[in-house]
Amino acid sequence: FSPSSSIHIIPSFLSPQTCASLITSCLQKTSFSTTSENHVNFQTPDISLLEHPDIMSEFEGSIWPNVYTEIKTLYSIPSIEDSNQPSGISGFTEFGISPYSSASGLLSFLDLFVVKYDSNFKSLSMHRDGSLISFTIPLSDGHEGGGTVFECLEDNGRVEVHGEGEWGGVxxxxxxxxxxxxxxxxxxxxxxxxxxxxGERYVLVGFVDVECEAKGLFEACKEWGRWDVLDKRLKELEAKSSGRKVSKSRRWGYNRQGGMGGIDFTYDPEVVKRSLRERLKGAEKGRRETEIMFLEENNGGLTGFGNKFNSS
Ligand SMILES: O=C(O)CCC(=O)C(=O)O
Ligand SMILES: [Fe+2]
Structure with a gap:
């Protein structure tokens, strides 16, 4: 299947009670604002759970482990210990100290936020996210209209439903x-x-990334035509590597103890940069092909990277 034209649906992923109490927690503890630095080009009135550890800690258990498992399966993302990769995820540890336990994998959140639509913010125009993988979970149904619009559904896109239960339809x-x-x-x-x-429409949106210090990111970008993601990462690394041996990064994921949280880790940006460059060199032809496809399809911009944690 083509990862860029399949929409995957998992029915009844969160219980209606969990969805309702997530909205309640958001409304009680903070307010929706468009001032976030995260979604530069496509601002939404939202609340980032990464900025609200109290809300995050209440809901992470029902969201992340299950999202993680689903996405890993849907996109065949390797675990660090799956060392049958051509040149191995061992590349990861050669770049620095792995913050992950061997039982975990390579996915993390760039952002996780609740968006509110109402008469002040009725719709979100067509865009691409800066993430490799994104997900949306509708949290409410007391509205008319709404829904997530996908351009590919007018063309070659398809919906794949995994599992039982009502999911709403197209x-x-x-x-x-x-x-x-x-x-x-x-x-x-x-x-x-x-x-x-x-009425009001609330959705939970997640931007998911594959770890940049691993081969995983390169393969994913190549396969999914996201050279823009790689270029941006390379630029960040170039900015970081001038005269520095060690760079810090922060992601949300599993830590060594298997618990959730923000993880700080260090790596040598020079080594990562060199390795990414090497891989890019070996992929010039593929790059041109996917870039043409990307330009032909691309009538709009990308959302911001949403990656505050990467600016060490
Ligand atoms: O409202 C939706 O269903 C999509 C939201 C979205 O695409 C975003 O916030 O990036
Ligand atoms: Fe989006």
Whole structure:
């Protein structure tokens, strides 16, 4: 299957109670704002759970481990210990100190946030996310309109439903996700938020990344035509590596003890940069092909990287 034209749905992923109490917690503890530095080009009134550890700690247990498992399976993301990779994830440890336990893998959140649509913010225009993989979980149904719009549903895109239960269905180019269903897609796929004509619509959105210090990122970018993600990473590394041996990075994921949290780790940006460059050199032809495809499809911008944690 092509990762850039399949929309994956997992019905009944979160219980309606969990969805409702996530909204309640957000409303009680903070307010929705568009001032986040995270989504530069496509601002949404949102609350980032990464900035609210109290809300995060309440909900991470029901969200992340399951999202992690689903995405790892859907996109065949290797675990660090799956060392049958051509040149091995061992590259990861050669770049620095792995913050991960051997039982964990290579996924982390760039951001995880709740978006609120209402008469002040009715829709989100078509865009691509800066993430490799994104997901949306509808949290409420007391509105008219809404839904997640996917451009590819007008063309070659398809929806793959994994598991049992009602998930809401497709209406034209819109996935009208039922409360609690998990909608996963490539961040490259052009999508947006359908117009809400009445009431309030809340959705949980996650931007998921593959660790940059591992081969995983290169393979994923190549396979999914996200050379923009690699270019940006390379630029960041270049900025970091001038005169520095060690760089710090922070991600949200599993730590060595198997618990969740923000993980700080260090690596040598020069080594990572050299390795990424080598890999890019070996892939020039593939790059041109996917870039042409990307340009042909690309009528809009990308959302911001949402990666505050990477600016050491
Ligand atoms: O509202 C939706 O269903 C999509 C939201 C989205 O694409 C985003 O916040 O990046
Ligand atoms: Fe998006």
């Amino acid at each position: 209406d034209g180019n819109k996935v009208k996700g039922k409360v609690g269903s998990l909608i996963v897609h490539s961040g490259k796929m052009r999508h947006g938020g359908g117009e809400v004509t009445r």
